[in-house]
Amino acid sequence: xxxxxxxxxxxxxxxxxxxxxxxxxxxxxxxxxxxxxxxxxxxxxxxxxxxxxxxxxxxxxxxxxxxxxxxxxxxxxxxxxxxxxxxxxxxxxxxxxxxxxxxxxxxxxxxxxxxxxxxxxxxxxxxxxxxxxxxxxxxxxxxxxxxxxxxxxxxxxxxxxxxxxxxxxxxxxxxxxxxxxxxxxxxxxxxxxxxxxxxxxxxxxxxxxxx
Numbered sequence: 001x002x003x004x005x006x007x008x009x010x011x012x013x014x015x016x017x018x019x020x021x022x023x024x025x026x027x028x029x030x031x032x033x034x035x036x037x038x039x040x041x042x043x044x045x046x047x048x049x050x051x052x053x054x055x056x057x058x059x060x061x062x063x064x065x066x067x068x069x070x071x072x073x074x075x076x077x078x079x080x081x082x083x084x085x086x087x088x089x090x091x092x093x094x095x096x097x098x099x100x101x102x103x104x105x106x107x108x109x110x111x112x113x114x115x116x117x118x119x120x121x122x123x124x125x126x127x128x129x130x131x132x133x134x135x136x137x138x139x140x141x142x143x144x145x146x147x148x149x150x151x152x153x154x155x156x157x158x159x160x161x162x163x164x165x166x167x168x169x170x171x172x173x174x175x176x177x178x179x180x181x182x183x184x185x186x187x188x189x190x191x192x193x194x195x196x197x198x199x200x201x202x203x204x205x206x207x208x209x210x211x
Contacts, residue, residue, distance in 0.1 A: 008199065009145065009170045013210040017059035017143040018049055019164075021128060021150025021157050021178075023112050024064055026088050026105040028151070029096035033080040033087035033105075038179040039151040043111050045177040045203050046149050050112060052207050059141040062108050062120045063128040065156060066090060074125065126156045129163030138169065145170040147206060148198075149177035154189035161193050171198035174206060 023046065026032045028039045053060050067074060067081040068089035080087040086105070093102040099110070106122075114120055121132045128134050138146065146169050150157055157178050164171040173193055180186035194200040201209075 011145060011147070011172060011201075011206055011209045013056060013058065015143060016145045016147060016210060017061060017138055017141060018053045019128060019134075019146050019148045019150075019160065020046060020050070020060070020062045020108075020112065021148060021160055022063055022065045022152070023109055023150050024088070024105070025094065025096065025103045025107055025109055027065075028109045029103070030098035031096055032094075033085050034078065036151045036179055036181050038181065042149070042151075042177050042179050043109070045174070046112055049147065049149060049174065049177060049203055049207075054115070059138070059143060060114075060118045061134065061137060062112075062114050062118065063134070063150070063156070063160065064106050064108065064120055064122050065126075066106055066122045066124055068092075072124065126159035127163040128156070128160040129167050135167045143169070145172065147172050147174055149174045151179045153178045153180040154182065154185040158189045158193060161197050165197045172206060173198060173200045174203050175200050176202050
């Protein structure tokens with residue numbers, strides 16, 4: 001996806017980590033308050049990425065968007081955060097049309113369930129690095145490059161890529177593992193990120209490069 005431009009950095013297996021952004025029930029499940037239907041189309045690719053990193057014992061980190069119970073600026077932009085919906089509130093259980101039983105709304109979806117020892121970083125905004133321990137976790141794992149997947153492309157994914165850049169990490173967005181509810185904004189976001197903030201790659205090409 002470099003359109004013939006020089007590759008700014010190589011993806012190296014021994015220095016890379018995977019960051020899965022906000023693949024949570026309240027974004028991915030059918031009928032979720034902030035549903036991103038296209039996110040369900042990326043589950044299989046995210047599973048492939050997770051399997052690759054887990055098999056090679058490379059770091060995997062999940063971010064979770066967390067809200068409530070007190071109003072913040074975020075509530076002005078996503079009204080479903082407020083009661084009675086309480087989108088992305090810790091401990092709040094919800095039923096969804098595509099799974100049986102209730103799920104905690106902030107939890108990572110069952111299909112990508114974190115394994116013991118895999119970090120989950122909770123954030124109260126869009127950027128996975130802002131006021132979180134993510135930088136320290138990556139530094140402790142001797143990581144200098146992150147592959148980033150998840151949702152939503154032009155919001156939390158993009159802001160996390162920008163955060164990675166400002167924290168000094170080389171970031172590669174996995175284009176077929178990110179998703180949005182707005183195709184035109186999805187495309188524009190990937191173009192912007194590829195221009196100044198990181199690489200935009202497909203999962204197959206990224207994994208082949210690190211083989």
